[in-house]
Every structure is written in structure tokens, then in C-alpha cells.
Amino acid sequence: MTPIITAFERSPDGGKGLARDMRVRWALEEVGQPYDVRLVSFREMKEPEHRARHPFGQIPTYEEGDLVLFESGAIVLHVAERRAGLLPDDPNARARAIAWMFAALGTVEPPILERATAVIAERDKPWTKERLPLVDDRIRVRLGDLSAHLGGADWLDGGFSAGDLLMVHALLRLGASGLLDEYPNLAAYVARAQARPAYQRAFEAQRAVFTGESPRS
Amino acid sequence: MTPIITAFERSPDGGKGLARDMRVRWALEEVGQPYDVRLVSFREMKEPEHRARHPFGQIPTYEEGDLVLFESGAIVLHVAERRAGLLPDDPNARARAIAWMFAALGTVEPPILERATAVIAERDKPWTKERLPLVDDRIRVRLGDLSAHLGGADWLDGGFSAGDLLMVHALLRLGASGLLDEYPNLAAYVARAQARPAYQRAFEAQRAVFTGESPRS
Incomplete structure (x- = not known):
């Protein structure tokens, strides 16, 4: 079906x-x-x-x-x-891939969504220009940790998984902010995923x- | 072990x-x-x-x-x-319970966390008093939908599940905001969960x- x-x-x-x-x-x-x-x-x-x-x-x-x-x-x-x-066969590796799915949606994406809200829903508010750098710094905390974890690896934990899929899609929302470019290994990670057929x-x-x-x- | x-x-x-x-x-x-x-x-x-x-x-x-x-x-x-x-045996009911887990963390909790950030990290900022009602309205959109779905039921989808567990814990962060009290069935839902041994x-x-x-x- x-x-x-x-x-x-x-x-x-x-x-x-x-x-x-x-x-x-x-x-x-x-x-x-x-x-x-x-x-x-x-x-x-x-x-x-x-x-x-x-x-x-x-x-x-x-x-x-x-x-x-x-x-x-x-x-x-x-x-x-x-x-x-999208998930490894080994039970422990499978559990870790699922942890990265939750990390993408629950830890990395929330400040990125907060930024999207600031530049869309609060675009015309008088505080947004001064507030945005604070939001960006909260995103940098997550990106810095993610970059340190990834290091020189291709994917977050062994082979490409559903955790990478959700993480990359969350990171794509950073788009024109330039934040991703501050972390070359993360920018390369996203490009590597986008190159997948x-x-x-x-x-x-x-x-x-x-x-x-x-x-x- | x-x-x-x-x-x-x-x-x-x-x-x-x-x-x-x-x-x-x-x-x-x-x-x-x-x-x-x-x-x-x-x-x-x-x-x-x-x-x-x-x-x-x-x-x-x-x-x-x-x-x-x-x-x-x-x-x-x-x-x-x-x-x-924490999860039903029926495969479809199990998949739906997992959907509620993701809904708790990915849809309901983010604006609640944004509120926590506003009242803690941005407490002393000049915009917070004017901005907080906007954040609260974003929370109300989620709570209204959740309240409409729950209706008079005890739990989100059949028996108590891991989806209810995560949803209730996300809602608990609303604490003294008073927002939960605007939705009596949600307040009762949280109390019902807290009464579990x-x-x-x-x-x-x-x-x-x-x-x-x-x-x-």
C-alpha cells in the first residue's frame, strides 16, 4: 500500500x-x-x-x-x-541514532526556530535588532557542541542515519544567517547530506x- | 544490570x-x-x-x-x-503514542521553553514585559489545539503512554504562569498524571x- x-x-x-x-x-x-x-x-x-x-x-x-x-x-x-x-541493526547503535533524532528536534532546533520567529513574527518589533544577537549566541552554544562532537567524522554516529537526516534539516533553516559558516565542519556535513541522491x-x-x-x- | x-x-x-x-x-x-x-x-x-x-x-x-x-x-x-x-502493543497505537512523544517535545514544548528563556535569560531586558504576551499567545495556540484534541478523555490516545508522560512534563513548566488554568481539561489532565503512583x-x-x-x- x-x-x-x-x-x-x-x-x-x-x-x-x-x-x-x-x-x-x-x-x-x-x-x-x-x-x-x-x-x-x-x-x-x-x-x-x-x-x-x-x-x-x-x-x-x-x-x-x-x-x-x-x-x-x-x-x-x-x-x-x-x-x-535509516537505522543501524545493532540495538545500541540504533538507540543512539534515535537519540540524535531527539537531539535534532529537542536540543538543536529550538533556538533555530526561536530565530525564525524573531525574524518573521517579531520582524517589526522595536527590540528585534538588539535581541537577535542574544538568540544567535544561544544557537552558537548548540552549534559549538555539535561541531566538537562531529569533529572530522562524516556523520554523527557511524553511518548516515535518521538522526543525521533530522539534524541536517534543522540546520538548513539557518540559511542566510551565516551562522553555519562559522563552523566549517558543520557546513561540510550539511553539504555532504545534500549531495545524497x-x-x-x-x-x-x-x-x-x-x-x-x-x-x- | x-x-x-x-x-x-x-x-x-x-x-x-x-x-x-x-x-x-x-x-x-x-x-x-x-x-x-x-x-x-x-x-x-x-x-x-x-x-x-x-x-x-x-x-x-x-x-x-x-x-x-x-x-x-x-x-x-x-x-x-x-x-x-508505556507503549501499547498494537503497532498502529504504538506509532501514535510515539507521535505524541514527538509532539510534546517538538510542537508543545518549544514555545514553553521560549517563555522560560524570556523570564530567566532575558528577565532584565527592556522588551521582556511587552514581548511576553506575544510568547504567551503562541503557547495558547498550542494549548488550545491540545485541549480540543483531549476533550473529555483521560489521556491523549487510549491508555496512559510515554506520549502523555512527556506532554505532562512539558506542561508542568507552565507552573505559575497561569496559562494552564485557562484550559481546565488540560489542568485536570496534568493533575491526573501527577496522581499516578x-x-x-x-x-x-x-x-x-x-x-x-x-x-x-
Whole structure:
């Protein structure tokens, strides 16, 4: 049965791959699982039909037979548990890869999201110019620790895993801030992930929605 | 083999159970798994010995034989996968419970942490008084959706699960803000969880560290 995911009808980032459906698309590409996409408008996301899939009215969701899932991290973990390619077989290494998934979403991403909120939702507030450097310093604490852990390795713990997938996607949101460039090994880590064929297929698929090269399903 | 977790030698909350070792203690109590505790000072947390356990120099960590884990969400999931009591047996219900774990840490907790940062790290900043209501409104968006989903149910999806455990602990940080009281079913949900014997045992264990009623291991 082909799973169905949801994605923005019009992505706020203009197809840069920053929306969270990119994480699920990438994971599905890594394990070789075909999928269908249901596009939802901002209005549809907040209506009962979509809220039955996602209590917080967001994307992505994942439907597979009777199973309906929300939260990109949970969907990536579900995909990783069902097909090989995103979690190691060794039980201890598997547990550590899952720890990196939680670290990406619970430790590294929150200050990055706080920055996004500051530059979008609080853009016009009088304090944002003075406050942003404080937020950036909180991001640097995380990036410094992550850079020290990664060192000269290719991935966070052995081979590429779902932990790397979520970490890289969280780091991508730093975009034009320049913060990532302060940590050359992290910038190289992100570029290494983006060079993966599965990333590129997922990126093109989400971009096609924006450019209109793919029909709305 | 008895697992060892780490916790603050001196908890910044004075034993109110808001530190993240509480999540792991609670999970271990729910499944009936005895554990040992290694207390670490703020200085020790940033030293190489502890960073080998936790790349971001935080607590909690979890050691069990050769396995060393960090991130409270990952540790709770590991505990839940090893012993019955925190995840349903049905595969779809299990996947949904894990989705609620990620929702707690990735969707509900971030604005709550942003509030904590505002009232602690940015307490003396001239903008905080005017900015705090904006942060509170972002929290209300999440609480409103969560309250609508919960409705009159006892738990988020069927029986009590690791998803409820992490959600309740994230909500507890709202503490004296009064925000939780705006959603009576959420306040009752948190109280229901706190009444669980496993919660109470975990709470007393972490409080004993602060009151000095328990020897440092």
C-alpha cells in the first residue's frame, strides 16, 4: 500500500525545502518507499478533516491503511523502523541514532526556530535588532557542541542515519544567517547530506509543487 | 544490570521536578525498573567525562552496560521499548503514542521553553514585559489545539503512554504562569498524571536530592 503524505499547497519558503514534508520525503527516498502526496491549503490545514490527521493543523501527516500519523520526527522513525536504510541493526547503535533524532528536534532546533520567529513574527518589533544577537549566541552554544562532537567524522554516529537526516534539516533553516559558516565542519556535513541522491530526489519533488511542474494529486 | 542515570547535583528548580531527569525517573517507575543515580555538578557537566555521555553537556543520561544514551525523549523511548507499561502493543497505537512523544517535545514544548528563556535569560531586558504576551499567545495556540484534541478523555490516545508522560512534563513548566488554568481539561489532565503512583515515587526521589534526604551515590 502506497503511503500518502500531506504537504503545503503553497510552501511559505517558495520551494527551498525547509517545510517539514521535506524530512518525510527524504526519509522515504532513503529507504526506497514510493509515496503519494496530498496538498493542503492553509485554510484546509485548520479544518476538521485535516485536524483529524493532525491535531495541531500542520503538515506533514502520513497515512498508510488504518494508520494516520503526525509529527515529522515520528513519521521518519516509523519509516525507519519499517524499511532498512535509516537505522543501524545493532540495538545500541540504533538507540543512539534515535537519540540524535531527539537531539535534532529537542536540543538543536529550538533556538533555530526561536530565530525564525524573531525574524518573521517579531520582524517589526522595536527590540528585534538588539535581541537577535542574544538568540544567535544561544544557537552558537548548540552549534559549538555539535561541531566538537562531529569533529572530522562524516556523520554523527557511524553511518548516515535518521538522526543525521533530522539534524541536517534543522540546520538548513539557518540559511542566510551565516551562522553555519562559522563552523566549517558543520557546513561540510550539511553539504555532504545534500549531495545524497535521496535528498536530491526529495528536494526536486517538493520544489516541483512550487514551480507547478507536478500536478496536484 | 541496573541502569545509571545522571541528574543535577543542585537542581535549579529547587526540587520541583522540572529538570529532565524527572522524565526518565518517571518512566523507569512506570515500568518498574530500578535505577541508580549519578549526580553531577554544573562544572562536571561541561567536562570531557560527562560530554562523552552527553555531547551538549546536559542531564539526563542513561548508562546500561555498553549503552550510553542522552536526550530524555530517547531515553524514555528506550525504556518504553524494553519493558511494558508505556507503549501499547498494537503497532498502529504504538506509532501514535510515539507521535505524541514527538509532539510534546517538538510542537508543545518549544514555545514553553521560549517563555522560560524570556523570564530567566532575558528577565532584565527592556522588551521582556511587552514581548511576553506575544510568547504567551503562541503557547495558547498550542494549548488550545491540545485541549480540543483531549476533550473529555483521560489521556491523549487510549491508555496512559510515554506520549502523555512527556506532554505532562512539558506542561508542568507552565507552573505559575497561569496559562494552564485557562484550559481546565488540560489542568485536570496534568493533575491526573501527577496522581499516578509512579509519578509520585519519581517526584520524591528527585526532591530527596535537593532536601539532602538521599545520599549522593
